[in-house]
Amino acid sequence: xxxxxxxxxxxxxxxxxxxxxxxxxxxxxxxxxxxxxxxxxxxxxxxxxxxxxxxxxxxxxxxxxxxxxxxxxxxxxxxxxxxxxxxxxxxxxxxxxxxxxxxxxxxxxxxxxxxxxxxxxxxxxxxxxxxxxxxxxxxxxxxxxxxxxxxxxxxxxxxxxxxxxxxxxxxxxxxxxxxxxxxxxxxxxxxxxxxxxxxxxxxxxxxxxxxxxxxxxxxxxxxxxxxxxxxxxxxxxxxxxxxxxxxxxxxxxxxxxxxxxxxxxxxxxxxxxxxxxxxxxxxxxxxxxxxxxxxxxxxxxxxxxxxxxxxxxxxxxxxxxx
Numbered sequence: 026x027x028x029x030x031x032x033x034x035x036x037x038x039x040x041x042x043x044x045x046x047x048x049x050x051x052x053x054x055x056x057x058x059x060x061x062x063x064x065x066x067x068x069x070x071x072x073x074x075x076x077x078x079x080x081x082x083x084x085x086x087x088x089x090x091x092x093x094x095x096x097x098x099x100x101x102x103x104x105x106x107x108x109x110x111x112x113x114x115x116x117x118x119x120x121x122x123x124x125x126x127x128x129x130x131x132x133x134x135x136x137x138x139x140x141x142x143x144x145x146x147x148x149x150x151x152x153x154x155x156x157x158x159x160x161x162x163x164x165x166x167x168x169x170x171x172x173x174x175x176x177x178x179x180x181x182x183x184x185x186x187x188x189x190x191x192x193x194x195x196x197x198x199x200x201x202x203x204x205x206x207x208x209x210x211x212x213x214x215x216x217x218x219x220x221x222x223x224x225x226x227x228x229x230x231x232x233x234x235x236x237x238x239x240x241x242x243x244x245x246x247x248x249x250x251x252x253x254x255x256x257x258x259x260x261x262x263x264x265x266x267x268x269x270x271x272x273x274x275x276x277x278x279x280x281x282x283x284x285x286x287x288x289x290x291x292x293x294x295x296x297x298x299x300x301x302x303x304x305x306x307x308x309x310x311x312x313x314x315x316x317x318x319x320x321x322x323x324x325x326x327x328x329x330x331x332x333x334x335x336x337x338x339x340x341x342x343x344x345x346x347x
Contacts, residue, residue, distance in 0.1 A: 028149035028160070029198025030345065032094070032191035034087025035315040036080045037302065040071040044181070051177040058181045063278025067184030067303030069169045077110045080187035081165040082123040084311070088161065089124075091318075092191035096126035099191075100157035103147055104133045105140025105164045105307040107216070107336075108171060120163065129161070137214070138274050138335025139204070140164055140307030145192070145331075145343055146202050152194040163189040164307035171216050173234035182277070183235075184303035188311025197346050200328075201260040203253060204341035210245065213238040214336035246280045246334045251287045253332050253342035261344055265290055267328055268344070270317060274333035275299040275309040296322075306335065323347050 043066045044055035058064055070076070081104060089096060104117040111119070117131035136143040141164035148160035165187035174180045192198070217233040250273060258265055271294050273281055278299050285292050296317050298309075305312060310331055317323060325347060332342035 026152045026155070026194035026196065027199040028145065028152050028192040028345075029195035030190045030347070031193050032088045032090070032092025033189070033311065033315040033318045034084045034089070034091060035186065035188045035312045036083035036087070037068040037186045037312070038070045038075050038080070041066045041068045041301070047181055051175060051180060053177045053181055061279065062182060063297070063299050064181065064303050065300045068186055070167055070185050077106060077108055077116060077165050077167045078119045078123065080167070080185070081116060081120050081163050081189070084165065084187035084189035085120055085124060085161055085163055087315075088189040088191045094159060094191055096124040097128055099126045099129045099159050099161045101148060101151060101160040102126060102129045102131040103144040103160065103162050105136065105144045105162075106133060106166055107135055107137055107140070107306060108167045109133065116165065126161070130157075136307070136335065136339045136341070137337055138276065138304070138306045138309065139333045139337070139339040139341045140335070141188070141310050142331060142333050142341030142343055143204055143339070145190075146204055146341065148192050149199045149202065152192075158194045160192045161189065162192060162311075163187060164309070164311045166306040166308050168235070168306055171235045176234070178239060179235060179237055182304050184305050186302060186305045186308045186312055188308045188313070188315055190311055190314065200344045200346060201257045202341070202343040203256060205339070207338045210241075210338040211336065213241040213245070214338070243277070243280060245338060246276065247283045247287065249334055249340045250284050250332050253340060254288060254330060257330060257342050257344045263328070268294070268330045269327040270322075270329050271295050272310055272313050272317070272329060272331045274335065275302060275313060276304045309333070
């Protein structure tokens with residue numbers, strides 16, 4: 026049995042920050058941001074009631090409604106995030122409580138922007154092993170709380186949001202998948218946690234903001250993602266043209282366009298929402314999937330290829346039948 030997605034949902038904060046607005050707080054401009062990233066605006070939490078948990082739960086409820094399943098029918102909850110509201114308990118346990126899905130096992134995955142794909146692969150493995158039959162998989166980020174809003178090289182890129190899918194063990198669904206990591210590249214995209222603080226050492230330093238070497242991330246992405254895609258297509262013995270849509274991590278439109286050129290595929294096969302969402306890390310692929318699904322662009326039997334890359338370094342891809 027393999028994972029088949031039977032429902033999608035998403036949640037974006039009410040307020041968005043346009044490029045014009047950001048130009049009033051940092052030295053940047055709409056034309057500078059759009060020409061380099063394709064981003065026009067990004068959604069940011071704007072109240073104490075908008076949290077990682079609230080967005081995750083909202084996206085989860087929408088996915089459950091779309092699937093026709095009730096919370097008590099879910100066996101497994103996996104949340105992919107680097108910006109949970111708590112170090113412990115996990116975001117997944119908090120979502121479980123919020124939904125009342127008390128029969129589910131729940132845990133988090135931290136694989137940064139690849140996190141949703143790592144979570145989807147984990148659920149698929151549980152299904153293949155016969156351990157669980159239904160799963161709620163969520164990618165959610167409140168990246169705005171780990172961004173330095175005086176650093177124009179990062180603050181213009183990221184947004185907040187959540188995306189979720191409900192997956193069920195089925196004869197059809199996941200066709201092929203892969204994931205990988207390279208810790209030797211971890212320093213090009215990172216965010217430190219608390220410093221040591223105990224009776225023997227007290228540094229008194231605050232947690233750092235997210236750091237990214239944009240050029241190195243770009244080179245990594247345009248090399249690794251096409252390789253992942255070609256590997257999955259070879260595994261499935263499918264031509265690239267058979268895939269209806271390639272749903273990639275939404276980091277930068279120039280990255281997406283470069284990948285399409287490398288694969289010699291039309292941009293029409295690469296839906297994008299980076300213009301109005303920015304980079305939402307682990308949430309980007311499930312948010313995009315929900316937008317494509319809710320727009321009526323998917324039909325039963327369509328082939329989709331999902332691929333992402335992120336801090337770690339990490340990467341992943343999944344070829345599946347809708």
